Amino acid sequence: MTYINFEEENSTGADEYFMREAIKEALKARELDEVPIGAVIVFKNKVIARGHNLSEKLNDVTAHAEMQAFTSASNYIGGKYLQQCTLYVTLEPCVMCAGASFWTQVGRIVYGAKDDKRGYSAYNSSIIHPRTEITSGVLEKDCSALIKDFFQQKRR
Amino acid sequence: MTYINFEEENSTGADEYFMREAIKEALKARELDEVPIGAVIVFKNKVIARGHNLSEKLNDVTAHAEMQAFTSASNYIGGKYLQQCTLYVTLEPCVMCAGASFWTQVGRIVYGAKDDKRGYSAYNSSIIHPRTEITSGVLEKDCSALIKDFFQQKRR
Numbered sequence: 073m074t075y076i077n078f079e080e081e082n083s084t085g086a087d088e089y090f091m092r093e094a095i096k097e098a099l100k101a102r103e104l105d106e107v108p109i110g111a112v113i114v115f116k117n118k119v120i121a122r123g124h125n126l127s128e129k130l131n132d133v134t135a136h137a138e139m140q141a142f143t144s145a146s147n148y149i150g151g152k153y154l155q156q157c158t159l160y161v162t163l164e165p166c167v168m169c170a171g172a173s174f175w176t177q178v179g180r181i182v183y184g185a186k187d188d189k190r191g192y193s194a195y196n197s198s199i200i201h202p203r204t205e206i207t208s209g210v211l212e213k214d215c216s217a218l219i220k221d222f223f224q225q226k227r228r
Numbered sequence: 229m230t231y232i233n234f235e236e237e238n239s240t241g242a243d244e245y246f247m248r249e250a251i252k253e254a255l256k257a258r259e260l261d262e263v264p265i266g267a268v269i270v271f272k273n274k275v276i277a278r279g280h281n282l283s284e285k286l287n288d289v290t291a292h293a294e295m296q297a298f299t300s301a302s303n304y305i306g307g308k309y310l311q312q313c314t315l316y317v318t319l320e321p322c323v324m325c326a327g328a329s330f331w332t333q334v335g336r337i338v339y340g341a342k343d344d345k346r347g348y349s350a351y352n353s354s355i356i357h358p359r360t361e362i363t364s365g366v367l368e369k370d371c372s373a374l375i376k377d378f379f380q381q382k383r384r
Binding site: 175176 | 289
């Protein structure tokens with residue numbers, strides 16, 4: 073059993089713990105035949121918001137996991153700024169979600185798999201707020217396999 | 229009286245007509261002490277969705293005029309793609325809204341004032357979908373004055 077020291081939120085253990093929570097969200101999306109992407113937002117070592125991709129279900133491109141999590145976290149915090157929060161998301165945010173993260177001034181973004189085609193960093197890394205810290209590659213293989221398996225099954 | 233030939237949706241007259249509808253939305257935002265930005269989405273010469281900035285009111289950065297209009301239009305159309313639609317918005321879309329427009333594949337975006345600081349084109353023009361046509365500067369002075377007056381009053 074791995075001991076998670078929640079005093080060190082930035083530790084690899086805690087990051088993997090919360091990324092697993094994001095993966096749980098991604099699995100909920102997969103069950104709905106949505107591209108499996110999930111997100112959680114953490115404040116003071118506690119998950120305060122969750123979201124999974126619902127673009128198809130809601131016929132709404134704005135229903136990405138991160139967007140729903142931002143709205144939900146702001147509701148919890150009672151304000152639109154999330155400087156004290158960390159977003160965990162299974163896939164590198166797209167331009168829309170990265171643009172939203174800029175407005176929230178979220179303190180940190182931790183993502184799993186890289187999205188070479190539609191990830192924000194393929195467009196301009198400064199889309200992210202200058203005070204937002206980025207950590208990538210947490211449980212990358214698991215996060216990446218989720219997406220790859222989904223599209224492989226689709227092609228069959 | 230100006231005659232609007234609605235058969236020519238791309239005509240300056242029609243663009244100004246629909247931009248005035250977007251300005252009406254911006255004025256609704258201003259009444260709520262929100263940054264005055266408004267949007268409408270037009271399908272077959274008819275306004276099918278409206279939105280105005282509600283970021284402060286809802287404590288939610290994702291509540292930009294365009295985002296609400298996209299969600300509403302997709303709901304009207306019954307699908308998430310808006311290739312046959314035109315978005316009219318008083319200010320150049322930010323990265324988040326431009327990123328959302330990419331996913332909708334909206335046919336055309338017409339905006340009023342340029343946003344040199346936060347407009348998507350300051351980051352990367354290819355954020356916009358390659359099949360989305362862009363028209364800028366429609367009723368630019370009116371759209372720009374709305375924003376400038378708002379911030380001038382705030383500074384007083």
